[in-house]
Amino acid sequence: MSTHLRANPWRVYQCLARQRLGQCNSTARSFSTTHSLRNASTNPLRSAGRAKSEQDFAKSKRSIALSAAGMVACGAAMYGVIKLDVFGMNALETSKDKGTENKFEVSQTSNGSMKMDGPPGFPSTGGPSVITLHGQDNVEQVATGTSTIPYFPTTIRLPAASEIDNKQSGDELSTSGGDEYQLLGLGIRTVSFLSIQVYVVGLYVAKSDITELQRRLIHTAVHPPTDDTTAISGVGVDAATSLVPPERQQLKELLLDADRGDAAWTALIKEDGIRTAFRIVPTRNTDFMHLRDGWVRGITARAQQKKALPGTAAGEFQDAEFGTAMNDFKAVFGGGQRKNVPKGQTLVLLRGAQGAMDALFQPEPTKPMRWMGRVADERVSRLVWLNYLAGKTVSSEGARQSIVDGLMAVVERPVGTVVQRVV
Numbered sequence: 448m449s450t451h452l453r454a455n456p457w458r459v460y461q462c463l464a465r466q467r468l469g470q471c472n473s474t475a476r477s478f479s480t481t482h483s484l485r486n487a488s489t490n491p492l493r494s495a496g497r498a499k500s501e502q503d504f505a506k507s508k509r510s511i512a513l514s515a516a517g518m519v520a521c522g523a524a525m526y527g528v529i530k531l532d533v534f535g536m537n538a539l540e541t542s543k544d545k546g547t548e549n550k551f552e553v554s555q556t557s558n559g560s561m562k563m564d565g566p567p568g569f570p571s572t573g574g575p576s577v578i579t580l581h582g583q584d585n586v587e588q589v590a591t592g593t594s595t596i597p598y599f600p601t602t603i604r605l606p607a608a609s610e611i612d613n614k615q616s617g618d619e620l621s622t623s624g625g626d627e628y629q630l631l632g633l634g635i636r637t638v639s640f641l642s643i644q645v646y647v648v649g650l651y652v653a654k655s656d657i658t659e660l661q662r663r664l665i666h667t668a669v670h671p672p673t674d675d676t677t678a679i680s681g682v683g684v685d686a687a688t689s690l691v692p693p694e695r696q697q698l699k700e701l702l703l704d705a706d707r708g709d710a711a712w713t714a715l716i717k718e719d720g721i722r723t724a725f726r727i728v729p730t731r732n733t734d735f736m737h738l739r740d741g742w743v744r745g746i747t748a749r750a751q752q753k754k755a756l757p758g759t760a761a762g763e764f765q766d767a768e769f770g771t772a773m774n775d776f777k778a779v780f781g782g783g784q785r786k787n788v789p790k791g792q793t794l795v796l797l798r799g800a801q802g803a804m805d806a807l808f809q810p811e812p813t814k815p816m817r818w819m820g821r822v823a824d825e826r827v828s829r830l831v832w833l834n835y836l837a838g839k840t841v842s843s844e845g846a847r848q849s850i851v852d853g854l855m856a857v858v859e860r861p862v863g864t865v866v867q868r869v870v
Contacts, residue, residue: 592845593635595730595790596647601630603651605724605797611805611818619815620807626653628724631853634846635730646729646738648835648843650850653722656800661862663715664854665690668698672710690858698858702851705839712837717829719801725835727794734787738794739780745834745842746773746827764826772824779806779820796831804828 588598604627606620614620633649652660668690690698701711716723727738750764788794795807795816802825809816822828834842841847 589630589633591633591635591647593644593647593730595644596728599630599633599647599649599726599728602654603628603630603724603726605651605795605807606816608799611821614818616818616820618818620818622816626655626722628652628722629654629657631857632846632849632851634843634849636843636846644730645733646727648846649726650835650846650853651724651726656721657857658862659720660715660854661857661860663718663721664698664858665862667701667711667714668694668858671701671707672714689861695855695858699851699855702836702854703847709833709837712833713829716798716832717802717825722800723798723832725796725832727796729788729790729792729794731790732787733790735780736786738788739777741842742831742834743773743777746776746830749830749833749838764830769824769826772822772827775820775824776804776822776827779822796828798828798832801825802828804831 587602588600591597591599604622604625606622606625610620610625628651631650631652633647635647636645637643638645702708704711715721750762750769753762753764792811793809795809797805797807799805804822804827806819806821807816808819836847836850
């Protein structure tokens with residue numbers, strides 16, 4: 448082998464050159480690999496990602512620590528407020544306890560039995576409980592649905608009949624010794640196809656007459672003025688003191704019926720004994736003549752419907768006395784009375800126990816009412832009332848619906864248990 452190499456020196460050179468080149472390449476590859484690994488271990492992108500993760504973790508720890516500290520501080524503050532009684536709750540509770548003790552005192556009667564005195568309105572003596580109408584417990588005003596006259600009072604005090612007697616037109620009236628009236632329902636009177644609001648009207652009933660109103664409602668439900676065989680009937684209906692839901696629904700449909708409703712409402716209000724009042728507050732400036740003309744048209748239309756046929760006896764509204772009463776009605780809202788009725792002022796049509804109608808006017812809430820006049824004939828006030836309550840068309844459908852709903856709240860209670868406390 449050595450001889451062969453000595454004989455070919457060029458070949459020896461080539462072999463040595465290849466060996467040297469192979470060692471260099473191996474060293475270069477090794478250096479390149481080592482350098483790449485070193486660079487990978489110090490990649491700036493990877494270093495930046497790791498630093499960001501560490502910052503986020505530290506930020507989360509700080510947030511958790513702050514939240515925990517806030518909860519601890521809030522808890523300590525709440526404990527301090529309760530413990531120190533900053534708002535005086537302990538004193539309030541003490542006063543309530545004392546008030547309760549005063550309301551529920553135990554006393555001993557003459558026969559040795561124990562008697563417990565309940566709070567005001569509680570039927571400790573076996574009398575009727577205090578029940579309010581139309582969900583108006585402790586509510587002094589009811590929303591009307593219009594921003595011009597936003598509220599109506601749930602109760603009003605009107606002059607007694609003795610206060611009105613012997614008064615002259617324009618005289619002031621005192622309500623201090625008058626009767627309190629409860630709101631049954633209200634609505635808005637609109638005109639034309641544009642539904643222009645004219646006034647808000649509400650029907651009130653004297654609180655002391657609510658029991659009589661209950662009796663008439665139940666009697667009308669039991670014996671409706673109709674030949675309909677499906678009317679409410681049954682054993683013991685004459686002794687009914689309240690109406691169950693199906694009976695109330697039938698009574699409601701009867702009062703809203705376009706044909707039978709007139710007779711039903713007449714049965715309720717024609718007979719003496721129930722005092723009611725319509726409270727009217729204009730939503731825009733108007734005058735008494737305009738209001739009067741609207742009522743006269745309604746009265747005339749209903750009187751014509753009751754006109755007797757040829758060859759029969761005269762109808763209820765065809766005699767001379769009724770014509771005289773209509774002249775009196777027109778005179779109440781005309782003649783020397785002030786003509787303008789600005790919005791927000793109050794007009795009251797009061798129907799007495801015998802059906803006579805008195806017109807009262809109050810220019811401002813802080814001023815006394817003034818008497819405008821009286822129409823003694825019961826038929827005139829009845830027809831004015833029916834303009835709002837019965838028939839195919841009424842002056843305010845919303846008011847009629849609301850009033851009927853109020854009456855349903857009356858008949859769902861036994862007769863004599865709807866008692867209103869006068870404050």
